[in-house]
Amino acid sequence: MAEVSLKNIVKTYGDVRAVDDVSLHIHDKEFVTLVGPSGCGKTTTLHMIAGLIDLDGGHIFIGKRDVSELDPKDRDIAMVFQNYALYPHKSVRDNLLFPLRMRKIDKNTADQRINRAAKILSIEQLLDRKPKQLSGGQQQRVALGRAIVRDPAVFLMDEPLSNLDAKLRLQMRTEIKHLQQELQATMIYVTHDQIEAMTMSDRIAVMDKGKVQQFGTPDELFNHPNNVFVAGFIGNPPMNLIPAQIVSEGGDKKLRMGQITFAPQSARVHDLINKAVGDKVVVGLRNTAIHMVAAGTPSAINTQVYTVEPTGDVTYVQANIGDKMCTISSPDVAYRGRLGDPITLKLDENRLYLFDELTGKAIV
């Protein structure tokens, strides 16, 4: 296994900077996920690591080796694609054998590796079947098996679960994470699903427009987002992001959000406001950092219910704060307010984030 370093890698297609000066250092045995919206450059980055796309700039190291100019076959990586790419006319065993034959691995070693992979993935009883005689999840396991038998330094996976139904996706998510730990493998995994990224990874690189917006552990990204993009991307439901203006009233600085003027009570929020460069900011509050309280509670915000969404163990309430529709977790799962019902909301100032509206950067 090996560490992987991307140093200032660049890929341009015409006017589009698909990958724009990306640098990441991935440790040996680490599970790192590239996550971001469609078109942000995840696949391009992964294909550059695999050697399927040439670099326009920068360097890629696997272990201590600069592999930037090497052919894919010489990089000691194995890639799992979204569409399994199994050979339909070969049995499962022959699908697993094929990459080993290509590398002229002797028969004994090949058999050992195939049996080990089949055992790890619980596909021993499927070895004589053809791909079309397998379920989607079983086919995905064979695709993983084909990567495992190669015994590569690094595994690369591009949305390997996106063709599976929701239930199977959850199951395979657990299996891939378990597999990575069992094999002690270095894994670079691509998904646009932030929950998948959060649940599987040691660290996550959040990408947008070809750039890494933040690289950190799931906890760091959730609790200390660098900017508005990461704040809005990580977490489900996403963080409420409310445009606000800093105003002075009676010598006190307050936050005006639409029709509401909010007077912070805590030194912490006053401190953040004082650090703001301009007067335009974005207030960030997670759904659990806005509390429904009794009418008349001091320094709370009065608004109305827009919708109520029960999900079973959590009930979400949507309501406007200022001009922004916000999602709040109701303290009472049985709450079933109707459109226009008055509610009172208290903002948790210990968990209030402030971002510069112009740059999007977190004010800390």
Ligand SMILES: Nc1ncnc2c1ncn2[C@@H]1O[C@H](COP(=O)(O)OP(=O)(O)OP(=O)(O)O)[C@@H](O)[C@H]1O
């Ligand atoms: N061969 C190509 N020619 C021109 N533009 C390309 C090519 N490949 C990718 N792009 C562009 O580069 C950008 C990044 O594409 P990429 O496939 O890396 O995105 P992605 O993050 O993997 O998206 P998705 O989640 O949809 O798979 C996009 O704007 C895309 O249109």
Ligand SMILES: [Mg+2]
């Ligand atoms: Mg992609």
